[in-house]
Amino acid sequence: MNTLYYLILVPMVYIAFAIFIIGTTVRLINIFRTPKHPATLQVYPEKKPGWLWALHDTFLFPTVRRHKPLLWIFLMVFHICILLLILGHLELFGEIEILQFIPHEIFLGQGLVGLIASIALLYFLFRRFISPVRELSVPEDYYLLILLFLVVLFGSQMDWARRWYFYETVTVEQYREYLGSLLVLDPYLPDELTESGHSFMLVLHIFFANLFLIFFPFSQSMHSFLSLPVNKLRRG
Amino acid sequence: MMDEKTRDDLLKLFESKLNEAMRLYLETCTRCGVCTEACHVHASMGQVKYIAAYRAEIVRRLYKKYFKGRGKIWPSVGEARELSAMALDELYEAAYSCTGCRRCMVYCPFGIDTQMLMSIAKLLLVGAEMEPEILTLLADTSIEKGKSIDLFKESFMQGLKRLEDEVVSKWKLEAGETAIPVDVEGADLLYVALAGAHSIIPAAAIFNAAKENWTLSFFEAVNFGAFVGDPTKTKLILDRIVSEAKRLKVKEVCICECGTAYRVMKQLTGKQPFKVSSITEVHARYIREGRIKLDKTMVDGAVTYHDPCQIARNAGVIDEPRYILQHLTDDYRELTDEPRYNWCCGGGGGLVAMGEDTLDFRMKSASVKVDQVNATGATILATACENCHAQLSNLNDHYKMGVDVRFLSSMIADALIQS
Ligand code: SF4
Ligand code: SF4
Numbered sequence: 143m144n145t146l147y148y149l150i151l152v153p154m155v156y157i158a159f160a161i162f163i164i165g166t167t168v169r170l171i172n173i174f175r176t177p178k179h180p181a182t183l184q185v186y187p188e189k190k191p192g193w194l195w196a197l198h199d200t201f202l203f204p205t206v207r208r209h210k211p212l213l214w215i216f217l218m219v220f221h222i223c224i225l226l227l228i229l230g231h232l233e234l235f236g237e238i239e240i241l242q243f244i245p246h247e248i249f250l251g252q253g254l255v256g257l258i259a260s261i262a263l264l265y266f267l268f269r270r271f272i273s274p275v276r277e278l279s280v281p282e283d284y285y286l287l288i289l290l291f292l293v294v295l296f297g298s299q300m301d302w303a304r305r306w307y308f309y310e311t312v313t314v315e316q317y318r319e320y321l322g323s324l325l326v327l328d329p330y331l332p333d334e335l336t337e338s339g340h341s342f343m344l345v346l347h348i349f350f351a352n353l354f355l356i357f358f359p360f361s362q363s364m365h366s367f368l369s370l371p372v373n374k375l376r377r378g
Numbered sequence: 379m380m381d382e383k384t385r386d387d388l389l390k391l392f393e394s395k396l397n398e399a400m401r402l403y404l405e406t407c408t409r410c411g412v413c414t415e416a417c418h419v420h421a422s423m424g425q426v427k428y429i430a431a432y433r434a435e436i437v438r439r440l441y442k443k444y445f446k447g448r449g450k451i452w453p454s455v456g457e458a459r460e461l462s463a464m465a466l467d468e469l470y471e472a473a474y475s476c477t478g479c480r481r482c483m484v485y486c487p488f489g490i491d492t493q494m495l496m497s498i499a500k501l502l503l504v505g506a507e508m509e510p511e512i513l514t515l516l517a518d519t520s521i522e523k524g525k526s527i528d529l530f531k532e533s534f535m536q537g538l539k540r541l542e543d544e545v546v547s548k549w550k551l552e553a554g555e556t557a558i559p560v561d562v563e564g565a566d567l568l569y570v571a572l573a574g575a576h577s578i579i580p581a582a583a584i585f586n587a588a589k590e591n592w593t594l595s596f597f598e599a600v601n602f603g604a605f606v607g608d609p610t611k612t613k614l615i616l617d618r619i620v621s622e623a624k625r626l627k628v629k630e631v632c633i634c635e636c637g638t639a640y641r642v643m644k645q646l647t648g649k650q651p652f653k654v655s656s657i658t659e660v661h662a663r664y665i666r667e668g669r670i671k672l673d674k675t676m677v678d679g680a681v682t683y684h685d686p687c688q689i690a691r692n693a694g695v696i697d698e699p700r701y702i703l704q705h706l707t708d709d710y711r712e713l714t715d716e717p718r719y720n721w722c723c724g725g726g727g728g729l730v731a732m733g734e735d736t737l738d739f740r741m742k743s744a745s746v747k748v749d750q751v752n753a754t755g756a757t758i759l760a761t762a763c764e765n766c767h768a769q770l771s772n773l774n775d776h777y778k779m780g781v782d783v784r785f786l787s788s789m790i791a792d793a794l795i796q797s
Contacts, residue, residue, distance in 0.1 A: 179399035181645035183491055185483050185718060186694035203487045206412050213410070275411040277426045278435065280457040283409055360448050365406045369488055372402040376489030 147336050150349045151320075152329045158352035165359030170367060184378035192377040199373040213269070220262035226255050227297075234317045235325070248314045249301060256298025263291040282361055289354045296347035303340035312338050384506070385461050389444055391505045394609075395498045396445065403495055404441045406488045407431055413490075416482035418721045419475055419743040428743075430482035430492045433472035437495045440465060466506050473499035473607070474510065475739065477729060479687035479722030496727075500607025509606050510735075513728050517602035517611045524618035527596055534596060535560065541575055541582075548583035548791050558582050561626070562593035567660070568628040568652075570599040570619055570639070572764055577634050580791030581657060587794050588669040592632075595622055599639035600764070605728030616642060623652050632660050635785055637688030637726070637763040644693055656689055658762045661790055662698035665705050672705045676793040679757035680709040683786070684770060685720045686763030699762060699786055706789055711754040721747045723761075725769025740769060741776045748777045762786045 189195050198204065207214040230249040232238060244250065267287045270279045303309055316332040323330035335344060358364070396404075413430040415421060420428035427433070439459035443449040449458045459465055478493035503509040523530055542557040551557060558578065559565070569585065569592055571577040578594065585592045597618050603611030623631050632655050633640040644654045664670045683703060689695045696717050703710045714720050724744025729736045747770075751759055759774070759781040761767055771783045 173401045173405065174398060176396060176398045176401055179397050179494075180648070183399055183494070184694075185480065185489065186691055187696055187718065188694065199487070199489070205485050206410075206487050209415065209485055210412050213412070269411075274414055274426045274429055274432075275409065278409040278411055278429065278431050280409065280435075280455070282455045285455065360446070362406070362408050365408055365488065368402055368406045372406050372488045372490070375399055375402065375491075376483060 144336065147341070147345050148331065150345050150352070151331060151336075152324070154352045155324060155348065158355040162355040162358055166364070166367065169359050169364065173368075174371075179375075182378055183375045185376050188378055193374065196370060196374040196377040199377065200370045216262045216265045220259055220266070223255050223259035223262065226251065227259065227294075230255070234314065235321050236318065248317075252305070253298035253301035256294045256301070260291055260294045260298070263287055263294065267291065286354075286357070286361055286363060289350055289357070292350040293347060293354055296343045296350065300340055300343045300347060303343060307339060309338045309340050312340075380461065380463055388461060388502050388505045391501050392440065392444070392498060395501060399491070400494060400498070403434075403490045404438055404445075407434060407438065407490055408488075409435070410487065412487060413482040413485045413492075416485040418477075418479070418481065418724060418746050421721075422724075422743050422745040427471070428475060430476075430486070430490075433476055434490065434492050434495045436465075436468050436472045437498050461502075466503065466508055469499040469502055470508060472496065473503065474727070474729070474732075474736075475743070477687070477722050477724060477726030479726055480692055481687070481719070481722060484691070484718050493727075497607045501609070504606060504608050509608075510728065510732050512732055512735075513602050513606035514608070514611075516731065517606055517608065517615065520598065520600075520602060520615045520618075521611060523597065524614065531596065538578075538594070541579055544575070544579045545582040545586070548580065549587045549794055550796060551586060555586065557586065559593045560596070562591075563626050565593035565626060565628050566591040567630045567632050568593055568595055568619075568623050568626060569632050569634070569657075570595040570597060570643075571634045572598050572600060572636060576785065576788065577764070580785070580788040581634065583791045583794065584661060584664070584670060584787065587796070588664040590664075593626060593628070595619060597622065599633050599636045599643070601639050601642045602728075602731065604638050604642050605731055612642060612646070616646060619643065620647055620650065623650070628652050630655055630660075632657055635762045635764055635767070635787055637686040637693075637765060640695075641688040641693045656693075656695050656698075656762070657787055658689070658695055658698045658702065661787065662701045665702060670790075671795040672790065672793040673795050674705070674707060674793070677707045677758065677789060679782075680711055680755060681707045681758040681760055682711045682713055682751060682754045682756035684713065684723060684751075684759060684761040684766055685717050686761060686766045687720075687722050687726060689762060690720065691718045695762075699760075702786060702790065703760070706793055711756050713750050713754060721750050723747055723766040723769040723773070725765050725772075730765045730768045737772065740772065744769070744773055745777075748773055748779060751779060751781065756781065758782045758784055758789075760784045760786050760789060 203214060203217055206217060233241060233248045269275055270283060304312060311334045316334045319330060319332050320335055335341060409431055417428055417430050439457055440461055442456040443453055443458035443460060473496045476492060476496045480491060480493050482492050483489050538558050545557040567590055569581060571581060601612055601615045603615045630653050633643050634657050640656045647654060681703060683699055724740050724747055729740055759770055761770060767783060767785060774781055774783055
């Protein structure tokens with residue numbers, strides 16, 4: 143068991159991050175290395191400045207708000223949750239001063255953000271089972287949603303388990319030790335992390351997250367990096 | 379069955395289309411379905427295969443198979459697909475039921491350009507010799523004409539002679555003026571028309587009324603190469619006009635009422651010593667500068683205007699026709715609150731040029747357009763594109779809409795005030 147835990151928490155994390163970072167970079171370079179389209183691909187009437195409107199389109203999804211308002215609410219909520227969760231995880235590496243303007247223990251949302259994100263993910267998933275989105279969807283679309291759902295679910299359960307079942311032996315300190323050691327390439331697994339009553343959640347959380355990161359560069363998740371440049375084409 | 383060699387050749391064609399924009403469009407779709415309601419074909423006929431993303435996915439599946447590493451390791455995850463005879467049939471169905479109107483681009487959160495993606499399908503069909511023959515034939519004729527201009531010159535001039543009286547009947551000339559000047563070196567404006575008289579007579583009358591120093595091009599504006607999705611032919615057809623413009627040293631090339639011709643000319647010529655305008659822009663300019671005056675009493679009844687997709691949404695000529703119409707009527711009615719949401723007429727992408735073969739589909743796929751026009755209660759349906767005009771006229775007959783489908787330029791020519 144401990145070997146399995148170790149494999150997931152250490153080597154697999156390295157592999158996942160390597161694939162994620164190298165894969166994404168190489169794929170982006172490959173895309174942007176190809177020649178530009180010789181003509182404009184704008185849609186008119188145009189609004190200036192184009193780059194500002196492209197940012198607006200990328201981060202606020204105005205076309206979805208207009209045509210699919212319910213989907214838009216879930217999309218907004220989901221993407222904001224993802225941002226918050228990324229910030230929260232950064233705090234697991236070290237104190238981030240400005241984030242403490244609301245004094246809090248990590249995670250600020252205490253599992254709530256994850257819960258909301260998983261509800262949004264369920265919505266996206268069920269949407270895919272209904273025509274016409276069902277006919278448009280391909281397996282990768284479902285896999286990604288399920289994977290993310292599992293990641294978020296076990297992630298937020300850790301937070302609940304810690305408080306509800308008093309698995310308080312695990313604190314931010316242990317995470318910082320663990321993640322910090324990974325960062326300096328001198329991996330160290332504090333016993334509290336692997337021997338607490340909810341360790342299996344941590345392991346599953348990281349396992350699914352690893353899978354997600356490995357798949358990321360090759361999937362439509364790349365839209366997180368490509369949305370801005372592709373929106374820029376429409377705005378000219 | 380498709381042999382190895384054919385497939386490789388087709389994949390080379392595919393690869394030739396993979397520039398940065400195309401890759402972005404191929405990689406980004408999340409199959410969210412927001413574009414579902416965007417396509418007039420889907421809105422009119424209801425089948426899922428007419429949703430923009432569904433068409434795009436047919437091209438994308440081939441991309442996933444041959445141009446993504448994933449296609450070798452785990453093709454099923456993206457439903458990657460072999461390039462087979464059946465795939466070609468699907469490409470045909472997808473590409474030749476899409477008019478390239480880019481309305482779906484207005485809906486998509488990423489702005490994925492389905493017309494661009496369909497251009498891959500069209501090129502593969504050309505490679506497999508499965509494209510609509512008539513389009514290639516027309517494209518080849520245009521190119522031939524560019525090569526051996528002297529052969530055509532004589533009959534062309536003869537034809538023009540017959541039109542001159544009609545031009546003069548719309549606008550009387552002063553002594554020494556030519557009704558339809560051709561081959562004038564140093565003219566300010568080169569007008570590129572279509573073969574029909576309707577594309578030359580009103581335009582000529584208006585140029586003469588505005589005292590334009592103009593000359594008529596030997597060539598037709600329409601670019602069949604673009605319709606059939608053949609980049610080489612598109613370029614050759616374009617180049618005929620570019621070299622004529624350079625030879626005559628004109629300052630401006632003015633494209634007649636033809637959407638694709640205008641967009642291709644405007645956006646694909648690159649930097650040139652002349653500027654490219656649509657005839658609608660030129661007419662708006664004449665009115666603004668007081669070079670022509672129009673008589674509103676010549677237009678009888680409420681008017682609505684159909685924005686040709688390739689001129690408005692895809693090339694930005696939106697305010698000019700409305701400005702012109704203000705000078706033609708007091709009862710102008712918009713089809714949509716926002717022009718970029720205008721429904722396509724249903725005739726673009728070469729469908730009208732394919733004639734009778736596509737008539738049934740064109741009528742069925744554009745019922746939303748008919749509803750949109752009917753809702754305005756207008757009796758005159760103006761537009762500024764040959765294709766749109768033909769398709770709207772077909773719709774008018776088929777659905778008994780009872781409107782008068784007019785070219786904007788001919789409405790202007792009829793309303794010219796000769797003082
Ligand atoms: S709206 Fe755009 S991203 Fe969504 S399915 Fe349609 S083409 Fe794909
Ligand atoms: S470009 Fe026009 S015809 Fe083609 S899929 Fe989009 S909306 Fe439909």
